[in-house]
Amino acid sequence: MRAWSVVGTLAVVAVVSSCVLRTKLVAQLFNSGAIDSDTDHTRDPAERRRRLVLSVLREELMDGYFRQGGGTHSCALVADKAAESPDVFLQYVKCFAFGSKAAECDLAVPEVAMMIQQSPVEQQALRERAHEVTKNWFRDELPREPLCTGNGLDRSLAGRFADRVRFDLAIARTAQRLGELLHEGLIDETSLREGAIIGFRQSAAYLKNRRWGRSFERPVTGLVVKGGAATGIFSAGVVWTALQLIHTCMDAPDCHPKDDMRFRLLSGTSTGAMIVTAVDRFSSAKTSMERQKSLDAYVRWFTCYSLRDLYCVETESLLTLMDERRGVIRFDGIEAILNGCVNDSMFQNGSELVLNVVDFRSGRLLSLSDQGELRTRDHLVKAAVASAALPAIVEPVEELPIDIPDGGGIPPATVGTYLDGGIRSEIPLLALARRGAERTLVVSSGSSVLNDTGPLTQAGKIAARYIDVSTGGVTESELAHAQHWVESVRFAELQECTRRLRTPRPGESQPTCTESGCSPSAICEGRYAQACTGDAARGDERSMETRIEKLWRVDKIFRNETEVARSAGYDFRPAELRRLFQAGAEAARQRCLNLAELLGLIESAQDVAPALRCKLIAACSRPLPPRSTCDPLFGDDKPDPDDIEVRECGEPPPYLDNACKDTKVLARPNDLAVCEGK
Secondary structure: OOHHHHHHHHHHHHHHHHOOOOHHHHHHHHHHOOOOOOOOOOOOHHHHHHHHHHHHHHHHHOOOOOOOOOOOOOHHHHHHHHHHOOHHHHHHHHHHHHOOOOOOOOOOOOHHHOHHHOOHHHHHHHHHOHHHHHOOOOOOOOOOOOOEEOOEEOHHHHHHHHHHHHHHHHHHHHHHHHHHHHHHOOOOHHHHHHHHHHHHHHHHHHHHOOOOOOOOOOOOEEEEEOOOHHHHHHHHHHHHHHHHHHHHHHHOHHHOOOOOOOOOEEEEOOHHHHHHHHHHHHHOOOOHHHHHHHHHHHHHHHHOOOHHHHOEEOOOOHHHHHOOOOOOEEOHHHHHHHHHHOOHHHHOOOOEEEEEEEEOOOOEEEEEEOOOOOOOHHHHHHHHHHHOOOOOOEOOEEEEOOOOOOOOOOOOOEEEEEEEHHHOOOOOOHHHHOOOOOEEEEEEOOOOOOOOOOOOOOHHHHHHHHHHHHHHHHHHHHHHHHHHHHHHHHHHHHHHHHHHHHOOOOOOOOOOOOOOOOOHHHHHOOOHHHOOOOOOOOOOOOOHHHHOOOOOEEEEEEOOOOOOOOOOOOOOOHHHHHHHHHHHHHHHHOOHHHHHHHOOOOOOOOOOOHHHHHHHHHHHOOOOOOHHHHHHHHOOOOOOOOOOOOEEOOOOOOOOOOOOOOOOOOOOOOHHHHHOOO
8 A cells, every 4th residue: 555545544534533524525625626736836937947957958968978977088078068058959959849841940940840740860860960969069079090909999989989979869869858848838948048057067067976987897787676665675685685696706706707796876765765775885895894794784774673663653633634744654763774874985985876756846756866966964864764755654854955066065955845756666767777777686575567456345445546556557667668768768879879880971080980890789789899800790680679688688576476475564573574584585596696697797597607606596595694683783671573562753763873883793604615616
């Protein structure tokens, strides 16, 4: 049951308890608009239009590049240059909005030449024009030098070329989206100019702060975790097994690649936001001992605490929900754990953490990054709490940063009503797809499709089912949407990359692929080992899925609802948490070799040397520490951890000081010893 079913139940209880209303009044309230949300007449319409422009621009330009940060050829510098001279971009947007038949693509284009009536050839011509739009923003044109040398692929040149193609097409997508909004009348020329300048500057500031980039050695790996309140602890178990595999292989020379194999992109909603925050802490560890300590803290975090520790409940009349109160639960304990576990090194590591919340005033989903908006512990903690806060049940977060200052520094907080990211995104995969993830593990505490329900004999049950159907539809549709978005974007890049390498335009100073042995297909498809070994098979006849398989792959682990029962609401009892955690760990163990392949530890799950196979499976099979390891957290006077009594607000959360404090690392047997001699 999601938030709005609970809202409806609380409203009905409040109405019934008042003893003054009749059922016909419900229809009267509905018809009068009394239960509709109010329009914010204080919001400046011009500001709303500007924000719409900058949000579209940021969404399209945040992709992953070989050169991020503030380096010499960084795409961040290009975005800065675009902010200084936006006119050519604004004219380009008008081409998409009003047609390409007129030479200048200005507003005098006849109505019959609108974008919606352009032929595919005309639209392709507009997309190709992106290179002309961006050439003045790049500080130097790519030199006419061979990509393939005696030492193989010139990776510096290839990276600059790939970034140029990706940036050009991002500009084309942005122009097309904004052109549609301009034609629809949702933005105007003034907001287009002002929003574009701000959007380019914020995109530049974000890219400058990135601490990872695309790599020729291994793909960009991502982790996406769905929430699910208490049931979300299943996902925590899945991720724990994946982290054990990473940790073990980073200590084992025979399965450790040369670079860091930890997830580069992390995205979560609700309980999933807590999980990926804990994973980001693991990504900050610099030694094997630090990684092990973070794994021990991870288990304590998700299996030791009870509902009494994690939140408190207000005891006022339900009627206050119809007046000044905005929730009945306060996540004070969860906030205390986060404050104790989030550390400064998490803002400096190579993993980008994305927490997804909904701004209920605008209705927009915000995917906030610790390499962008979330630059302080307080902001990150509040974003994680907001992501998990069910509307009308949990008090909302009132202030979060949603912008990135041009000159860096701490982003200012914006007043709003920030709540559960699952209302708009149950599985926030698109947030990572847009940021350039190439291999992504999706973990869900539910199934990929909505299950059936029993007979619906009451209005309250129908209302509850309405919410289940609507949010279940979010899960199904957003997975398909993210997949289709990536396929269309990456395939367009592949085609444009191949076209430019094979048929360079006359007079352009860009690298070509005409030298002997240079393979456009291999370069553009990410098959870098074959980039300079010839192009015997041009590859154009292969399927799109085959051609982009090096650029995009998703593995999914869902909870099997017929085998693993869910938990209700916020019923955080350690016995239930351990049951779900162990079920998730077992589900991941069964997919161990697939995880190893996704992480780049092996080439194929079907072709692994016996000794390595044994070590990988042993790493995935570590038992959950005994429940007695929770005891040091609570001291001698701890209550029964499975006591379901909730704590009233006003009574401080107990036993949370030790959540992520250093404790003695438990002695563990050598799990890999069973593989010796194999």
